[in-house]
Amino acid sequence: MKKKFMLFLLTASISLVFTGCEGLFEEEEEDMVTDNTTYNYKFTCYSGGPIYSVPIPNRLSASCKLNWEYYARTYGCNDANNFATAEAKKRACP
Numbered sequence: 640m641k642k643k644f645m646l647f648l649l650t651a652s653i654s655l656v657f658t659g660c661e662g663l664f665e666e667e668e669e670d671m672v673t674d675n676t677t678y679n680y681k682f683t684c685y686s687g688g689p690i691y692s693v694p695i696p697n698r699l700s701a702s703c704k705l706n707w708e709y710y711a712r713t714y715g716c717n718d719a720n721n722f723a724t725a726e727a728k729k730r731a732c733p
Contacts, residue, residue: 673698674696674697674698675696675698676696676697676698677694677695677696677697678694678695678697679692679693679694679695680692680693680694680695680707680708680711682708682711682712682715682716684712684715684716684717691715693708693711693715695707695708695711699732699733700732702732703731703732703733706728706729706731706732707729707732709724709725709728709729710725710726710728710729713725
């Protein structure tokens with residue numbers, strides 16, 4: 640009887656340890672909030688030409704915002720000589 644009781648206690652202890660430690664090995668979900676806001680980048684292709692507006696994500700770093708603006712202006716103004724450069728700059732940013 641004593642062996643059965645000890646076996647029961649051992650089994651209960653092991654089960655308690657495993658269920659009690661269940662959360663220790665799980666990664667905690669961080670409360671990450673993504674900034675989905677944008678600002679309107681305005682540009683003209685030629686002096687006196689129409690003003691175009693393109694939304695650029697606010698979540699970008701300052702240098703990436705400049706890269707995205709360059710991309711928008713290059714493609715928006717159909718500056719084919721700089722398409723490759725504009726594409727490379729934009730790809731360098733998330």
